[in-house]
Amino acid sequence: MNPIITGLLLAGAVSLFIITMSGRVGVLLAMKKENRLDHIPYRVAQLVRFGLGQKRMVDPEEFTPGLFHIFIYAAFMVLAVRTIMLFVMGFSSTALDVLTDLSHPAWDVAPPLLGLYKVYLLVKDIVAALALAGVAYFVWTRWKVKPDRMSQSWEAYLILGFIAGLMITEFMFGGSHMVAAHAAAQQVPVGATQVPAAPSAMVWWEPVTSLMGLAMMPLGVTASHVLGVVGFFIHLTIILAFLNFLPLGKHFHIITGLPNVFFQRTHSTGKLPTPNLEKEEFGTATVKDLTWKNGLDLYSCTECGRCQTHCPTYITGKPLTHKAVNQDLKHWLWDNERWVEEGYGPNGVKEPLPEIIGSALKAETVWACTSCGWCEQACPVFIENVPRLIDMRRYQVQVKAEFPPEIQRVFEGMERQGNPWGLGQDRRDEWAEDLALPTWGDGGEYEYLFFVGCAGSYDDKQKKVSRALVKIMREAGVSFATLSKQEMCNGDSARRMGNEYLYQTLAKTNVESWNAMGVKAVITQCPHCFNTIKNEYPEFGGEYRVINHTQLINELLKDKRIKLSSVMNAGTKLTYHDPCYLGRHNGVYDAPREVLKSIPGLEVVEMQRSQREGFCCGAGGGRMWMEEHIGTRINHNRMNEAALTLKHAEDPNTPYPDAADKKKPGMVGDYKEPGGKGIVAVACPFCSTMLNDAKNDTGREQIQIKDITELVADSMETSNKGGTVSPSPVVSAKPE
Structure with a gap:
């Protein structure tokens, strides 16, 4: 192609990228140190499973968009190799000849390599076509469906345009060479205005590129060559523009997402970091009190909005969405990089950094979180939202003594x-x-x-x-x-x-x-x-x-050490409410359900939001002791869902919102009609209190709130009905 143009494009774009990235990296280096290089085998396994393998992208609640995202992701991974090839072609005419002409004598010395290259071209064509399907899906989703979790923005359409442009120009470039190769094989003069198509123009290793070539043949060799050259340089320009756009918006996660997955915590989400109080680690006051991993989390937020889908604060109108918190903090960092790195404020003079609460976030935002963990369960890049907010609370309580009275x-x-x-x-x-x-x-x-x-x-x-x-x-x-x-x-x-x-x-x-x-x-x-x-x-x-x-x-x-035989009211409908700190934070989902299914006479039905998608009662994160002054009460939303579940189980004709409807999540909690008879089983005293309060507030007197233990004790055969026997001998009971 043209080494000068290629070189100028590359040098200019890379220089600009380095300038931008120096500020982004400088901010991370200015933040608190934290060791995230332990448990390397585990981290590598998680990177392969959730980073390269994209497992969380196809979680049940977002399977379809996740699958189309994987199509685009796969195209980026596969075409990264192709991009390197294209730059090499831009500098070397020999590389251009060899890589675009598979009958070139250079391939004769390495037939296995040629076979491997053909397989690569086949995979490249398939994933590029799937990426175009992904682009079409996301354009339609944003334009027509408009899911609640997605924020409408010009950036999204620009990026989708970039991606489509990369795939189309790749096909144009390859198609132009197929036109030339076919013309040479048919002995068509170079100046011919069109090249006759023939079945031999199709090659199995580049099926989509071949179709593009067939479409270009009526243009002739010269016009096809011009289109190929234009496509080549447009492709390189898009790549370099894309590279420089990444650190400026939500698509920064293309660079930071995989490292963020690798550096994820290696313990339960229920465990908070323990500060050293003797070293006066009293919480997060300014952005420099955040760790570099907190900063990487902010850079990695994709703004996908999955954290909102079952977030109790978002669903009930509280001033907290983790997506918004991430964006507010990230943009504050980007707007004040020199302040964070060197201490120079907006006026160019050295001054202390402002506290996060009051500059980037509001106090009510920090105090709204119930620490239910949904945001972290749903996040495909493992952003750690809860510990960051709790550490801000620590500063408010221990240093400023400012907290809900x-x-x-x-x-x-x-x-x-x-x-x-x-x-x-x-x-x-x-x-x-x-x-x-x-x-x-x-x-x-x-x-x-x-x-x-x-x-x-x-x-x-x-x-x-x-x-x-x-x-x-x-x-x-x-x-x-x-x-x-x-x-x-x-x-x-x-x-x-x-x-x-x-x-x-x-x-x-x-x-x-x-x-x-x-x-x-x-x-x-x-x-x-x-x-x-x-x-x-x-x-x-x-x-x-x-x-x-x-x-x-x-x-x-x-182990048959207890036996359940007493039948409840036959056919009694029961639904189980998953406690966040038992289920989501510690993975105990099966044991409670197995116990409930062992109780004679009960018909166990699941709520729409259950197990890993379970909805919080509103008491976690210390919210048990705080009043809700904003929006709908979280426990009311959950109680409404329980009532609807029991009503629908009793009468299947009762309308039930479609869980696949992404336009407005949490609609099952909007149920206000009377009805619903049965039991809501709980396994947490906080949940019991919150749901009992909600039951009374919403007038659902036909619903009982019962702990699983009470239900088992009522159904259990016993030789000591009063339960006042002397201490039992030592007998083991195995944990789950």
Whole structure:
């Protein structure tokens, strides 16, 4: 082709790209350091599975758009090699001749290489055609369907135009050479105005390019050659323009997405980072308090909006969408790169960076999150949204003392009485006064510490669950003891509301005490206790085998250590609400459902938003203790869905929104009609409280809210109906 033009294009574009990227990289280097080079084999496996393999793109709720995105992604990966070839052709006429003429003598010395090249050309043609199909799909989706999660923007159409242009010009370039090759084979003069088409013009290794060649043949060799040259330079220009456009918008993820997948955290999403308070790590105040991985997260946000689909704050009109948070922070960084890197503010003088809350984000945005984890479950590039917001809360609480006023009494209750209600520590075991429960450290040997939890000890509804669980464990012969009055809150709510100091105080106290007592295994009835003790206590030396009550009951049923025979009202409809901290954060989905299906007489039906797509009750992230002043109450939305599910199970003619309708997510929560009769099963005291409140608020008196434990205890055959037997002998119960 033309080495001078190719060289000028390449030099200019690469220089501009380096200038832009130097600012982007400089910001990351100015942020806090963080080690993300541990567990290399795991990270490589995740990169292959979710980065190169794009597994999350085809999650069930977004399968079709995900599949078309994979078509485009595959074209980029395959055509990256072709792009290198095209640049080489631009500098070398020999390379141009060899790579466009498969009958060239150079191929005679390496027939296997020629065969491999033909296979590559076939794959290249197929994926390029599929990419064009993907472009057409996304243009139609944005123009006609307009899914709620997608933001309309000119950038999206520009990028789709770039992609289509790359594929079409690739076909034009190859087609022009096919016209020339066919003309030579047919001995058509170079100046002929058209070249006769023939079946021999089609080649199996470039089927789509061959079709383009056939379409160009009526133009003649000269005109086809001109179109091929024009297509070649347009292709290179688009590539270089695309390269420089990437760091300026949402398509930056093409560069940063794969690294972000590789650098993902290697532990449960339920585990928050633990700051070193002795080093005065009191939370995120400015953008420089964010880690470089937080910055890479911002760069990698694709603005796909998947994080919104089941986000409780977005669905109910709260001032928080994680997509918007990512964009606000990212653009603030880009607009103030010199301020972040060198300390020079907008006026060109050195000045401190402003706090994030007040400059890039509003306080109500940071406090709205329920930490349900949907955004992180849905994100195809593994952006870590929740820890970043919690760290901003830590600064607001521990340094500025600015937080929702209603949580002040919660902090005081946990500090003074070891529970968020602030009820007397001496009342902690009142729920079990007539049960004669063994206490850990009374001289007996016990396998499990039954960590009752604050709700299980003080909340009237949850006390019944505690007693039901005792009944089940005694009937099964499980060896357990409680801490009685010595039990203290595990600290989950304090941590997620930003009071890291209080959380660490409680956690260290508990771990020190439990380790001294020789505790090895813990049973919990609250997913928040379960998550904290299982995932977060190990950082303080608390290495325990932690079992949730639904897992325990499921194993007892499988081992036939308890038997369910009492039939509920035959045909009673029941739907199960997944707690976020049991399901999404810890992957416990099957055990609760297996238990419910073992109860005679119940007909278990699923809500539209269930299991990994389950919808939050609104209590997580410390929101249990805060009022909702904006939008619809989250628990009302969930209760409406439960009512609609039960009503539809009772009467299939009841209209049920299509889960595949992406125009307005969460429509199942808009159900306002009366009706719905049955049971909503829960496995979390927070969920129980929120759904009971919602039931009363929405007037759905025919629906019962029952913990799985209560249902099992009611159905269980028992030799000690009062549940007041003496401590059981040591018997093992396997965790799930």
